[in-house]
Amino acid sequence: MTRWGMVIDLEKCVGCDTCSAACSQMNHVPAGAGWRQVIPLDMPKLGNPQNGRLFLPTNCMHCSDAPCQTVCPTTATFRHADGIVDIHDELCIGCGYCVVACPYLARTITRFDEVYAFTPELLTTASDRSGICTKCNFCLPRVEAGLAQGLTPGVDAAASPNCVNFCIADAIHFGDLHDPASNISRMIQEKPTMRLQEELGTDPAIQYVMRPDYTGMNGTAVELVPPRKQKVWHKPAAFNFILGGTGAAVYLLGLWLDWLGVPVTEWYKLLGPVLVGLGLLGLTLEAGRPFRSIHILRGWRHSWMSREAWAAVLFMPLAFAEWIWPHAALALLAGLAALAFLISQGFIVYRSRAVTAWNKPVVLWIMVAASFVSGAGFFLLAAALFNQTVIPYLAVAGLVSVLVQGGLWLVYLRGSGDKAFGLGTAVLRKRRSLLVTVGLGVVVPLILLTGILLVDLPPLLLGVTAVFGGGAVLLGSAGLKAQLILQAGYLRGIQAGPVQT
Amino acid sequence: MILDARSLPAKEIIETDICIVGAGTAGITLARELIGQDFKVCLLESGGRETDQATQALYQGKNIGLPYYELDTARARYYGGSSNRWHVDLGDDRFGLRLRPFDEIDFEYRDWVPHSGWPFAKAHLDPYYDRAQEICQITPLTFDAEAWADPETRPLLPLPQDIVQTIIYKFGWRGPFIHQYTRETEQADNITTILYANVLEIETDDLAQNVTGLKVATIEGNRFQIAAKLYVLANGGIEIPRLMLLSNKVQMVGLGNQHDLVGRFFMEHSHFWSGTFVPADATLPRRMALYNRINRVNKVPVMGKLALNQEVIRREKLLNQNVQLMPKVVSRAIEFPDVPVNGVQSSLVNIYRKGRRVLENKVMVRSGVDVYVFANMSEQLPNPDSRVVLGGEKDIFDQNCSQLDWQVTELDIWSVRRTQEIIGEALAQAGLGQVIVKLKNNKPPRNLHGGYHHMGTTRMHTNPKEGVVDANGRVHSIANLYIAGPSVFPTGGYANPVLTLVALTVRLADHLKIVLAQGVV
Known part of the structure; x- marks a missing residue:
C-alpha cells in the first residue's frame, strides 16, 4: 500500500520561500493561513560547517498516528488510505482543537476578515475555507490527477506537489515511502535523515536530510524551533x-x-x-x-x-x-x-x-x-x-x-x-x-x-x-x-x- | 563556453574585453546582447547551476532599519540569479513576474521630490523598452489599456481619465532567462561564463581612475584574476555597493564613493494592503475581469490596475502609486455604511455592527466578491538615509557583510493616503462606489513589505555629486567600470523594476559596443 511522503534536504534549502509562494497561490490558501513555513534555524547551535544557514521548511507531516485526527470532534480530519491526512472542509467547525494538538505547527484556523485573494475564483475557495482549519494536503488533487494519467508522483512534475516542483534548490522530494525502490526511499537509504518530534511516536511522513555532525545531533533530539504561545483558544x-x-x-x-x-x-x-x-x-x-x-x-x-x-x-x-x-x-x-x-x-x-x-x-x-x-x-x-x-x-x-x-x-x-x-x-x-x-x-x-x-x-x-x-x-x-x-x-x-x- | 572556477588553474589571469559580474537578469541580458561581437566577454557567477548553501550564505547580512526579508533569503545566488524565483502563478505551471515601463513622470525632475530626475526622458528609453519587451517575450508592444481591454469580456472601468486611469501590467515568464538565454550565452563563441567565481575586490590604478582587474576566489580556495578592458557590475542592489565599499585599497572610502553616495538611496516599492473600494453596484465585480485576474490576451498575461493621471500627481505633489484591486468578501452594509456615525450613538452602533459582523462572518459565510482591498505599490522618496552599509560581521572570505537600513518616509505614506482619497473621489464621481481610506497617519503600516526590488544604491546622475554612475551607467571618475541593474535607478517609480532594468541593460550593451569599437579605453 502506498504511503505518500517527502524527503526535504536541509543541506540544500536556501530559505527563499518560493515553495510557500507557489503553494499558497496554487492551492488557493487564504492569506495568513499558509500551509508551509520556512523557518530559519538558530545557527549558533547548529553551526553549518560551510557557514551556510539552515532553513527548516515545514508543512503537514501526514502522521500515521496523527494527534490532530484523534482530537477532531467532527471527524473533519481524516486519513486517506495512501496516508494523506486531509480535512473535510464542510464538516470542520473551526474549534481549533487540532491546532493545539498538532506538534508541528502545521494547522491554522482561517480568520474570516483575512480572506482576500488575487481573483474572484481564488476568493471563492478561500472563503469556503474561512473560519475553519486549513493545512497542507500534499496537493492531493494534483497527485490523483497525475496518477489517473499514469504518471508517477514525485517523478513527473504534473503529478507532484507544487512545493516540490517550484523548489529552486531541489530540496523537496515526494514519493512513496512504502516502495523501497521509490525516489525518496532510496534517498532515505543513502543519506542521513531524521524526523521531527520523533519521540512523540506520531510517525510523520516527512524525513529531513541532515548531517549528523551538527552540534549535538549525534543520536539526541535537538530543539530546532522554540516554543510559541498558542493563539487559537482564548x-x-x-x-x-x-x-x-x-x-x-x-x-x-x-x-x-x-x-x-x-x-x-x-x-x-x-x-x-x-x-x-x-x-x-x-x-x-x-x-x-x-x-x-x-x-x-x-x-x-x-x-x-x-x-x-x-x-x-x-x-x-x-x-x-x-x-x-x-x-x-x-x-x-x-x-x-x-x-x-x-x-x-x-x-x-x-x-x-x-x-x-x-x-x-x-x-x-x-x-x-x-x-x-x-x-x-x-x-x-x-x-x-x-x-x-x-x-x-x-x-x-x-x-x-x-x-x-x-x-x-x-x-x-x-x-x-x-x-x-x-x-x-x-x-x-x-x-x-x-x-x-x-x-x-x-x-x-x-x-x-x-x-x-x-x-x-x-x-x-x-x-x-x-x-x-x-x-x-x-x-x-x-x-x-x-x-x-x-x-x-x-x-x-x-x-x-x-x-x- | 561555460567553466567552473573551481577547476581553473590557480593564480591565472584571465584576459577578456568585457567582464560582467553576476549572471542574473541584468548580467545574462547584457551577455546575450553581446553574442557574436568581435570581442570577448567573461560572465562571472558566484553560484553554480544549482543553489548551494555556502554560496547563498555570502548574502548574509543584517537588517537594521524597517523589518525586511532576511538578506540571505532576498536573492538567489546562482546561475540565472533571482529570475529563478519569480513566482507569480501564470497558469500552466508557469511562474513569472509583473512587467511595466516606468511612466514619463518617473524620469522628470519634480520639485517636490528631492533628488528626482533621470538624465533622460522616457522617450529616450522607449526604443530600449521595446527591445526589453521582446526579450521578456511580452509583445505586442503597446501598454495602452484600450488595446488590452475588451468591451464584452474585460471592459475598462468608466473612470474620469483626467483623474484616474487604468494602467496595464504584463506578466513575463521566467523561462527565457533561466533556460533559453543562459543556453544561448553558453553556446556563444565569444562569451565565457565562469561559475563559482566570487569577486572579492575591484582593483584599480593608483588614482582609482581605471579598474585594472578583479580579484576572484572560489569558496574552496582557488584564486585568480580577471583583466578586462571594461567591467560591468550586475550583481544586485545590495551586493554592488557592498563590493564597491569593500574595494577600498586605493579609495579609502570605497570605490566610486568620493561623494558618499554608494549604498545610499536604497529604495523598495512599499507594498501593503490598506484601503477598501466598495462598489456601488453589486454587479460591478462581474465587469472587473481586467482588474481582478490575469487575463491572457494574444498569449500575453495582462492585468489592469489603477493609477493617478500624471497631471494630478504634479498638481498634488505626490509620489507615483498604483493599486491593485484584490477581491474580498465582507459585508458591505455592515462595515461600510453610507452614513458615518459619530458621538454618543457611535459606541452603540459599533456594538451592533460588530455583533452583526460576527454573525454575518460566521453564519452567512458567502463567497461572492463584495469589496476590493487596495494592494498598494508605491514609489519611495529617494532618501540618502535609507542605505546599505558594511557591517562588522564577516563572510567566509573574511569580507564584511552588508547591513540594510531600509527607511520609509512620511511623504511615502502620505502619498498613498492622498492617492487613495483621490481615487475614491474619482470612483464616487463616476458612480462606481466609494473608497474607505484606512490609513490614519503617516507611519509605515504594520503589513508594509518590499517586493525584493533593490533600487537606487548606485544611482544615476550626470552630476558626480548627485550620482554614482553617469547617464551611460559608468561610475563617475572611473573610466572603465559600469553598473547594470536597478541600483542605478535615481527614482523607483511604482512599476516592478525588471522591464526598466532590461531596457537600461540593452542600452548599456549598445554603449559598450561603441566604446570598444572606438577603442577609447
Missing part, C-alpha cells in the same frame, strides 16, 4: 471550562446533598444545566463556524471534545426532566452525564498534545477538582443568601476539593517538562498568579471554611463568612482555569529526532 474557551465545569459540579453537589437527606432547594437542578449551556454558548464564539456545531457529535469515538458535547446534550435534558419528574434513575443518569462532562473537560485539556503544560495527566484531575471547587463556591454563595442550613456540608465539600486542587496544583507546578512546559508554568509560578491560585484558592478558604466548621457562628456572620469563603473558592478556581488556558498554553518546540545514517 477567553471563550476558558469561559466554557469555568462555567460548564461549575454548572456540572453544582449539579453533582446538589445530588450529593439530596442523597444525604439535607433539605436543599431544587434550584440547582436548573442552575447546573443552565450554566453548562451558557458555557457551551460562550464556546461557540470561539468556533469559526458555530452554526455547524452539530457536527461536533460525530467524533465521539476518539475525541474528548465530542464526548464533552455528548455529555452536555445528555445532561441538560436529563437534569431538566428530573426537575419536572423527580426520579432517582433520572437523577442518577443526569449525575453520570455531569460527571462525564467534567471528566471530558479534563481530558480535552490533557489531550492537547502540542501544549506540554496541558499534556500532563495531573492536569486532567486539576480540571476536575477545580470544577468541584468552583461548584462548591458557587453553591456556598447561594446557600449563604437563601439556605444557611447546607453551609456546613458545603464547607466540607469545599475544603476537601480545595485541598485536592491545591495539592494537585503544587504537584503540577513542581513537575518538570520541556521548554514549553517551563515557559507555561513559569507564568503560573509567579507570585501574582500564586496569590490567586493558592492564596485566594486555598489559604483563604481553608481559614474561612474551617472557621465555619469549628466555630459556632451567629447566622449573619455565618452568611458573611460563607459569602467570602465561597467567593474566594470560586475566584481562586476560576482564576486557576483561566490562567492555565490563557497563559500556560505554549506549543511545544520542534525537535529534530536522532539522525539515522
Whole structure:
C-alpha cells in the first residue's frame, strides 16, 4: 500500500520561500493561513560547517498516528488510505482543537476578515475555507490527477506537489515511502535523515536530510524551533471550562446533598444545566463556524471534545426532566452525564498534545477538582443568601476539593517538562498568579471554611463568612482555569529526532 | 563556453574585453546582447547551476532599519540569479513576474521630490523598452489599456481619465532567462561564463581612475584574476555597493564613493494592503475581469490596475502609486455604511455592527466578491538615509557583510493616503462606489513589505555629486567600470523594476559596443 511522503534536504534549502509562494497561490490558501513555513534555524547551535544557514521548511507531516485526527470532534480530519491526512472542509467547525494538538505547527484556523485573494475564483475557495482549519494536503488533487494519467508522483512534475516542483534548490522530494525502490526511499537509504518530534511516536511522513555532525545531533533530539504561545483558544474557551465545569459540579453537589437527606432547594437542578449551556454558548464564539456545531457529535469515538458535547446534550435534558419528574434513575443518569462532562473537560485539556503544560495527566484531575471547587463556591454563595442550613456540608465539600486542587496544583507546578512546559508554568509560578491560585484558592478558604466548621457562628456572620469563603473558592478556581488556558498554553518546540545514517 | 572556477588553474589571469559580474537578469541580458561581437566577454557567477548553501550564505547580512526579508533569503545566488524565483502563478505551471515601463513622470525632475530626475526622458528609453519587451517575450508592444481591454469580456472601468486611469501590467515568464538565454550565452563563441567565481575586490590604478582587474576566489580556495578592458557590475542592489565599499585599497572610502553616495538611496516599492473600494453596484465585480485576474490576451498575461493621471500627481505633489484591486468578501452594509456615525450613538452602533459582523462572518459565510482591498505599490522618496552599509560581521572570505537600513518616509505614506482619497473621489464621481481610506497617519503600516526590488544604491546622475554612475551607467571618475541593474535607478517609480532594468541593460550593451569599437579605453 502506498504511503505518500517527502524527503526535504536541509543541506540544500536556501530559505527563499518560493515553495510557500507557489503553494499558497496554487492551492488557493487564504492569506495568513499558509500551509508551509520556512523557518530559519538558530545557527549558533547548529553551526553549518560551510557557514551556510539552515532553513527548516515545514508543512503537514501526514502522521500515521496523527494527534490532530484523534482530537477532531467532527471527524473533519481524516486519513486517506495512501496516508494523506486531509480535512473535510464542510464538516470542520473551526474549534481549533487540532491546532493545539498538532506538534508541528502545521494547522491554522482561517480568520474570516483575512480572506482576500488575487481573483474572484481564488476568493471563492478561500472563503469556503474561512473560519475553519486549513493545512497542507500534499496537493492531493494534483497527485490523483497525475496518477489517473499514469504518471508517477514525485517523478513527473504534473503529478507532484507544487512545493516540490517550484523548489529552486531541489530540496523537496515526494514519493512513496512504502516502495523501497521509490525516489525518496532510496534517498532515505543513502543519506542521513531524521524526523521531527520523533519521540512523540506520531510517525510523520516527512524525513529531513541532515548531517549528523551538527552540534549535538549525534543520536539526541535537538530543539530546532522554540516554543510559541498558542493563539487559537482564548477567553471563550476558558469561559466554557469555568462555567460548564461549575454548572456540572453544582449539579453533582446538589445530588450529593439530596442523597444525604439535607433539605436543599431544587434550584440547582436548573442552575447546573443552565450554566453548562451558557458555557457551551460562550464556546461557540470561539468556533469559526458555530452554526455547524452539530457536527461536533460525530467524533465521539476518539475525541474528548465530542464526548464533552455528548455529555452536555445528555445532561441538560436529563437534569431538566428530573426537575419536572423527580426520579432517582433520572437523577442518577443526569449525575453520570455531569460527571462525564467534567471528566471530558479534563481530558480535552490533557489531550492537547502540542501544549506540554496541558499534556500532563495531573492536569486532567486539576480540571476536575477545580470544577468541584468552583461548584462548591458557587453553591456556598447561594446557600449563604437563601439556605444557611447546607453551609456546613458545603464547607466540607469545599475544603476537601480545595485541598485536592491545591495539592494537585503544587504537584503540577513542581513537575518538570520541556521548554514549553517551563515557559507555561513559569507564568503560573509567579507570585501574582500564586496569590490567586493558592492564596485566594486555598489559604483563604481553608481559614474561612474551617472557621465555619469549628466555630459556632451567629447566622449573619455565618452568611458573611460563607459569602467570602465561597467567593474566594470560586475566584481562586476560576482564576486557576483561566490562567492555565490563557497563559500556560505554549506549543511545544520542534525537535529534530536522532539522525539515522 | 561555460567553466567552473573551481577547476581553473590557480593564480591565472584571465584576459577578456568585457567582464560582467553576476549572471542574473541584468548580467545574462547584457551577455546575450553581446553574442557574436568581435570581442570577448567573461560572465562571472558566484553560484553554480544549482543553489548551494555556502554560496547563498555570502548574502548574509543584517537588517537594521524597517523589518525586511532576511538578506540571505532576498536573492538567489546562482546561475540565472533571482529570475529563478519569480513566482507569480501564470497558469500552466508557469511562474513569472509583473512587467511595466516606468511612466514619463518617473524620469522628470519634480520639485517636490528631492533628488528626482533621470538624465533622460522616457522617450529616450522607449526604443530600449521595446527591445526589453521582446526579450521578456511580452509583445505586442503597446501598454495602452484600450488595446488590452475588451468591451464584452474585460471592459475598462468608466473612470474620469483626467483623474484616474487604468494602467496595464504584463506578466513575463521566467523561462527565457533561466533556460533559453543562459543556453544561448553558453553556446556563444565569444562569451565565457565562469561559475563559482566570487569577486572579492575591484582593483584599480593608483588614482582609482581605471579598474585594472578583479580579484576572484572560489569558496574552496582557488584564486585568480580577471583583466578586462571594461567591467560591468550586475550583481544586485545590495551586493554592488557592498563590493564597491569593500574595494577600498586605493579609495579609502570605497570605490566610486568620493561623494558618499554608494549604498545610499536604497529604495523598495512599499507594498501593503490598506484601503477598501466598495462598489456601488453589486454587479460591478462581474465587469472587473481586467482588474481582478490575469487575463491572457494574444498569449500575453495582462492585468489592469489603477493609477493617478500624471497631471494630478504634479498638481498634488505626490509620489507615483498604483493599486491593485484584490477581491474580498465582507459585508458591505455592515462595515461600510453610507452614513458615518459619530458621538454618543457611535459606541452603540459599533456594538451592533460588530455583533452583526460576527454573525454575518460566521453564519452567512458567502463567497461572492463584495469589496476590493487596495494592494498598494508605491514609489519611495529617494532618501540618502535609507542605505546599505558594511557591517562588522564577516563572510567566509573574511569580507564584511552588508547591513540594510531600509527607511520609509512620511511623504511615502502620505502619498498613498492622498492617492487613495483621490481615487475614491474619482470612483464616487463616476458612480462606481466609494473608497474607505484606512490609513490614519503617516507611519509605515504594520503589513508594509518590499517586493525584493533593490533600487537606487548606485544611482544615476550626470552630476558626480548627485550620482554614482553617469547617464551611460559608468561610475563617475572611473573610466572603465559600469553598473547594470536597478541600483542605478535615481527614482523607483511604482512599476516592478525588471522591464526598466532590461531596457537600461540593452542600452548599456549598445554603449559598450561603441566604446570598444572606438577603442577609447
